[in-house]
Amino acid sequence: MNRVATVEQLAINTIRTLSMDAVEAARSGHPGTPMALAPVAYVLFRERLRYDPERPHWPNRDRFVLSCGHASMLLYAALHLAGVKQVGPDGRPTGELAVPLEAIRQFRQLHSRCPGHPEYGHTSGVETTTGPLGQGVANSVGMAIASKWLAGYFNRPGFDLFHFRVYALCSDGDLMEGIGSEAASLAGHLQLDNLCWIYDDNRITIEGPTSLAFSEDVGMRFASYGWRVVRVPDVNELGCLRSALAELDRPSDRPTLVIVRSIIAWGAPTKQNHHEAHGAPLGDQEVRGAKAFYGWPENEQFLVPPEVLEHFRQGHLADCHQQADQWYAMLAEYRKAYPDLAAQLDCLLKGELPEGWDAEIPSFPADPKGMATRVASGKVLNQVARRIPWLLGGSADLGPSNRTELTFPEAHGDFSVTNPTGRNFHFGVREHAMAGICNGLALCGLRPYAGTFFVFTDYMRPSMRLAAMMGLPVLYILTHDSIGVGEDGPTHQPVEHLAALRAIPNMVVVRPCDANETAEAYRVALQRGDGPT
Ligand SMILES: Cc1ncc(C[n+]2csc(CCOP(=O)(O)OP(=O)(O)O)c2C)c(N)n1
Known part of the structure; x- marks a missing residue:
């Protein structure tokens, strides 16, 4: 030898x-x-x-x-x-x-x-x-x-x-x-x-x-x-x-x-x-x-x-x-060439949100019928995402129901190998991986969100618990939270889920009852830098 x-x-x-x-x-x-x-x-x-x-x-x-x-x-x-x-x-x-x-x-x-x-x-x-x-x-x-x-x-x-x-x-x-x-x-x-x-x-x-x-x-x-x-x-x-x-x-x-x-x-x-x-x-x-x-x-x-x-x-x-020395030197040059992007990167790496990120959170007028909270959620999500370029995510094949799609041009459509700046993710019917993948995104400084029906948090819970343990700011957008979901029946009616999620230490669970509470829920969730909501 x-x-x-x-x-x-x-x-x-x-x-x-x-x-x-x-x-x-x-x-x-x-x-x-x-x-x-x-x-x-x-x-x-x-x-x-x-x-x-x-x-x-x-x-x-x-x-x-x-x-x-x-x-x-x-x-x-x-x-x-x-x-x-x-x-x-x-x-x-x-x-x-x-x-x-x-x-x-x-x-x-x-x-x-x-x-x-x-x-x-x-x-x-x-x-x-x-x-x-x-x-x-x-x-x-x-x-x-x-x-x-x-x-x-x-x-x-x-x-x-x-x-x-x-x-x-x-x-x-x-x-x-x-x-x-x-x-x-x-x-x-x-x-x-x-x-x-x-x-x-x-x-x-x-x-x-x-x-x-x-x-x-x-x-x-x-x-x-x-x-x-x-x-x-x-x-x-x-x-x-x-x-x-x-x-x-x-x-x-x-x-x-x-x-x-x-x-x-x-x-x-x-x-x-x-x-x-x-x-x-x-x-x-x-x-x-x-x-x-x-x-x-x-x-x-x-x-x-x-x-x-x-x-x-x-x-x-x-x-x-x-190589790391050279990288930091490159970053210094980048700051001069692209000051706005560099400021965003600093913000992202510090786990902060851009100034004025919540300036466009809408206030909804009183409405006797009431806007569905998922509709309000989709509107608010799109407003805040405009101002937080690294807020990205999607749903486990329930996007149209969860209203999780980002529809404005700067969202760059769907993430794919040919469109890596896309902010809409199609996780497929894979709730567990979706939640685990969101943890990985958050570990790299991004602000991910994951959508599905509330009842299907059963399929995500181990990753949600780890997000809470690690203090990762992952956002879960969970619709159809009521036992009154109607014709879909008991398989789709969450009964114990609210208590189950609230039992997880460091998980904040907000259950807004109208459009304005939904808007405030986003404010609470996105301000949290040290745990999931
Ligand atoms: C979700 C989950 N289920 C069960 C366990 C308990 N557990 C720890 S290691 C292990 C399997 C060990 O086999 P392998 O993964 O091949 O690891 P190796 O023996 O090669 O180290 C199990 C069941 C666990 N850690 N996580």
Whole structure:
């Protein structure tokens, strides 16, 4: 082995052993998948993702989503080795590491930067909260759409401000979940060539082998969604992994699925390839055995060889740092060339609304019959959207009923591969993915809205709850909220939904009873920068 190969293996084994040690110390957690996928984290965080550890909020950074959030130690180990800095509440790096070694020692303990599942806003470098399987991949579709939309709206000749890619790492569970299929189907339809999912095909879930319940050909399924499918027969073949990911650099009109075969808990003497290694500490004997297999000192815990840190931080990451410098210099020039657009971008990135955004919210005259609130909603939405260019969204195939369409010319019609500045989205009949995608859009600074009948929030609730948890300003436009919907009958009559949504912490639920209350509801919702309405 030459020196580079040695330090590569050392780096990969550092990710593995940190993960095992953290789970042992916590006496709970998921060691098997980080041990298996350490080569993926290594190649992504050291060679492929464009991000600047000094400025984790660089707007044009590539996004990484760990959709299988239970493998959180994989992400924490990578953030530690890459030296990603923590960002304070003011949006500036605090100078300290986002994941110091001490935090890894405190894995899964209260207030640690390394909670059991990654939490957005808590640990810099964590792009979204994951844990409920399937949510992360849906978020990644929203982020990839956001990249296209931001590019369409803000980029100008000579100012290629936005072109980031989105990578999501997902497990069998993510791809068994319906939301994963919904999101993949829409991503294929939209031809999101900036999106890459890396599927950990380890054929193990909690109850045992996937053959218990999952026997489709995932590659064929994704090919039929319109994805490019690439295979890596062995995750430990770094060359193969690298060339699979390099496929992304070849022009395509498809998102990419990289199917990686791995063995859970690779290297553990008796637990490798066994479902017991999924969600419980391996135990001292297995850990020692695995360390011996890796050629690692068995008595050492939380060992990070200094040459690994050095290796991680040179080369590609030094290059990315320079790219971020150049990006900020370009932004300074952009400010001079396009001051209005630059002011809008600043506003968007700060999570603020343009001045006078609510100046045209109408006031409706008294009317004995009363305008239907959904009609008022459509009018108000169109008024405020005129003044908030990054307010965008759509419905799960109920646009005409929900009145969610933006009809004025500056809304640029429907979003599509040929019309990336379009602000009207057709999510199809995919409520769950719609809500997950809106979270991804909001995570990139946009102000998304999602429409459907109130009763169908049943299909969106997990993503709505995560929006509330992450403090994302997503707007839900939910019509037909009454049990008096008439001929459609009880399937369409929401009875418990109001109470159910009001029970979600940090979800604001407004139920306007006339046109003017609807207008005020918009004022309340859009002013909220720190949670969904
Ligand atoms: C929506 C949802 N359902 C159930 C779970 C509980 N859970 C965590 S991991 C997992 C499956 C594990 O299998 P896989 O996704 O293949 O992950 P791996 O074992 O390869 O790490 C389940 C059912 C969850 N986190 N989210």
